[in-house]
Every structure is written in structure tokens, then in C-alpha cells.
Amino acid sequence: EIVLTQSPGTLSLSPGERATLSCRASLTVSSSYLAWYQQKPGQAPRLLISGASSRATGIPDRFSGSGSGTDFTLTISRLEPEDFAVYYCQQYGSSPPTFGQGTQVEIK
Amino acid sequence: QVQLQESGPGLVKPSETLSLTCTVSGGSITSYFWSWIRQPPGKGLEWIGYIYYSGTTNYNPSLKSRVTISVDTSKNQFSLNLSSVTAADTAVYYCARGVSVAADWGQGTLVTVSS
Numbered sequence: 001e002i003v004l005t006q007s008p009g010t011l012s013l014s015p016g017e018r019a020t021l022s023c024r025a026s027l028t029v030s031s032s033y034l035a036w037y038q039q040k041p042g043q044a045p046r047l048l049i050s051g052a053s054s055r056a057t058g059i060p061d062r063f064s065g066s067g068s069g070t071d072f073t074l075t076i077s078r079l080e081p082e083d084f085a086v087y088y089c090q091q092y093g094s095s096p097p098t099f100g101q102g103t104q105v106e107i108k
Numbered sequence: 109q110v111q112l113q114e115s116g117p118g119l120v121k122p123s124e125t126l127s128l129t130c131t132v133s134g135g136s137i138t139s140y141f142w143s144w145i146r147q148p149p150g151k152g153l154e155w156i157g158y159i160y161y162s163g164t165t166n167y168n169p170s171l172k173s174r175v176t177i178s179v180d181t182s183k184n185q186f187s188l189n190l191s192s193v194t195a196a197d198t199a200v201y202y203c204a205r206g207v208s209v210a211a212d213w214g215q216g217t218l219v220t221v222s223s
Contacts, residue, residue: 001169035209037153037210043215044202045153045210045213050209088152088153090153090208092208096155096168096170097155097208099153099154
């Protein structure tokens with residue numbers, strides 16, 4: 001199975017700053033079948049991005065995804081207070097779908 | 109946007125079978141694929157498997173020998189059975205819409221395996 005490694009483990013930033021989250025795959029993710037989710041404490045994850053760069057319905061355009069092959073990035077252009085959360089990447093090009101271990105974006 | 113709601117026992121004894129049901133509202137279960145995903149306390153996410161209304165399933169190989177996912181179209185529900193549970197199966201269990209990308213999620217239900 002494909003192992004996803006997210007970095008950094010924790011990102012400490014202030015509101016208004018730019019956040020750059022990395023997701024590296026152990027094997028090529030076919031057809032850029034990579035998704036990003038946001039999870040807040042006590043809540044279910046929420047789909048942000050699929051197909052590496054396509055925002056899900058209702059997701060603000062400050063969230064953007066990029067990358068291909070084995071290296072993918074989630075960028076939050078200007079952090080809003082509600083963006084402080086844990087972010088997971090997931091590959092679904094190879095079965096079984098697998099998730100990264102998560103990056104926590106915390107308030108500095 | 110469909111809504112999903114998990115239900116089932118919150119406590120299961122070791123070696124027994126964990127059984128959960130997901131009720132779908134706001135849409136027909138025949139329109140999409142449906143998945144189960146779990147998250148041990150304080151840890152990351154693990155995809156368990158998916159089902160289509162026709163009964164087609166696919167399971168995570170790491171759990172395949174113990175997992176059964178089924179669907180009841182008359183009730184707009186799908187279910188998860190996980191047999192021979194141990195403490196390592198303690199987790200929040202989520203049902204979700206989607207075959208691999210989970211577009212909509214239930215709120216999750218914590219299942220603790222303990223005697």
C-alpha cells in the first residue's frame with residue numbers, strides 16, 4: 001500500500017499568514033488521485049480538495065492544492081481563525097486508499 | 109447534500125463482533141458508493157471498506173478477514189460488522205459517502221472494546 005508522509009507535524013502560524021502543508025507518497029499516486037481533508041476537534045473530517053487541486057463544494061478559494069506524482073501541497077493563502085485544525089492528505093489511486101498522519105495547524 | 113448518521117453499541121467485549129449501521133437521509137442509497145472509515149483516539153484515519161447498493165464491496169486487506177459491509181436499500185441503510193475485536197479496534201467509526209474520496213461524513217460514533 002502507498003504510505004503518505006505529511007510534514008511538518010505541527011505548523012505554528014498567526015492569522016493572516018500563509019500555510020504550506022506537504023504530503024509525500026511512497027509510490028506515484030496515479031492520476032493525481034489525492035485529496036485533502038480538514039478536521040476540527042470532536043468533528044468529522046471535511047473534504048477540501050480532490051484530484052490534487054479541485055476544491056470541493058463550498059470550500060473558500062484561499063485553499064488550494066497542487067502537485068503530482070509523489071509530492072503534493074496544500075496551501076492556505078491567508079489563515080482565518082476557523083482554519084486552525086488538523087489536515088490530512090489521502091491517496092485513492094491505489095487500493096486500499098490511505099491517509100497521511102496529519103499536520104496540525106495551530107495558532108502561534 | 110446527504111446526511112449520514114451512525115448508530116450502534118458504544119461498548120463491545122473483546123472477541124465479539126462490532127456492529128454499526130449508517131442511516132442515509134436526503135438522498136437515495138442507490139445513487140452512490142458508501143464507505144466506513146475509523147479513527148483511533150488521538151490518531152489518524154483508516155479506510156475500512158466500501159459498498160455499492162448492488163452489493164459490490166471492497167475491503168482494506170488489513171481488515172478483510174474480519175469485515176463485512178452490507179446494504180439494505182429498503183431502509184436506506186448500510187452496515188458494518190467487524191468480528192473478533194480487540195482493544196486495537198477501539199476507535200471513532202465514521203460512515204461516509206464515496207467510494208474512496210469521502211465527500212460527506214456522519215458525525216462518527218466511538219466504539220470502545222473492553223471487558
